[in-house]
Amino acid sequence: MARKRKLNYTEIKQQTEEYFNEKFEKGNFFFDDAITNKERNRYQMASFYLHQACENYYYAIRLVFTLKSNKQHNLSKLSSSVKSYSPDLANVFPLLPAEEKRLFDLIKAAYVEARYNPKFVVTKEDIDALIPKVELLRGITKRICEGEIGEYGEK
Numbered sequence: 261m262a263r264k265r266k267l268n269y270t271e272i273k274q275q276t277e278e279y280f281n282e283k284f285e286k287g288n289f290f291f292d293d294a295i296t297n298k299e300r301n302r303y304q305m306a307s308f309y310l311h312q313a314c315e316n317y318y319y320a321i322r323l324v325f326t327l328k329s330n331k332q333h334n335l336s337k338l339s340s341s342v343k344s345y346s347p348d349l350a351n352v353f354p355l356l357p358a359e360e361k362r363l364f365d366l367i368k369a370a371y372v373e374a375r376y377n378p379k380f381v382v383t384k385e386d387i388d389a390l391i392p393k394v395e396l397l398r399g400i401t402k403r404i405c406e407g408e409i410g411e412y413g414e415k
Contacts, residue, residue, distance in 0.1 A: 272327070273412035279323035280405045287316030287401070291394060298391070303382040308374035310387070310394050311335065311367050317394075317401040318342055321349075324405040335368045346404045352397045363389055 267275065294309035318338040323329050325345050332338050335353075343349050353364040366382065367390055373380035 267327075269412050273409060275327060276324045276405075276409050276412060279327075279329075280320050280409060283316045283320035283323060284398075284401065284405070287313045287320065287398065290316060291398065294387070294391070294394070298384070298387045301384070303384060303387050304370075304374040304380055306387045307367060307370035307382045307390070310390050311370040311374075313394050314338075314367065314397055315371075317397050320401050320405055321345055324408050333371050335364070335371075345408075346400055348400045348404075349397075352393055352400065363393070366390075 290309045290312035294306045294313060297303070297306040297309060314335055315333060315338060318335070318341070319329055321342040322338075325342070332341075339349065339353065353360065353367075355361045355364060363386065366386055369380070370382070374382065
C-alpha cells in the first residue's frame, strides 16, 4: 500500500481544481433544477434542490481549502465548517432577524422533509427569497475558491 505523503503545490493546485470543478458544477446543476421546479410550481422540490446546491458549494469551499470532506448534509455544520475562509459567507444566511432564521431552517430541513413529508410547506415566496441567497453563496464560492487555487499556482 502506498503511504500518505505531503503534496507539492502543483499537485495541490491540480487536486483542488478537480474538486472545485466537480462540486461547483454539481451545485450549478442542482441550482438549475431548483429554478426548473420553481417554474413548474413544485416548491418542495425546488427547496430540496436549493439545499443540494448549497451543500455542493460548501463542499467545494471545504475541499479547496482543506482537501478534506466528511460526508455531511446538515447545512448548519457545513456552513460553520467553512465560515473562516471568508467573512462574506456570514451574509448568505444570517440568523437574524427571525425571518432569516426561518428561511435557513427551511432550506436546512428540505434535505429530508421535501422528499418524505407531504405536509412540508414551502411557498413561492420562500423560494423567491432563497434563490438570491444561493446565488450569493455561489458567487462567493467561485470567488474564494478560484482565489485560493490561484495562490497554490503561485507557490
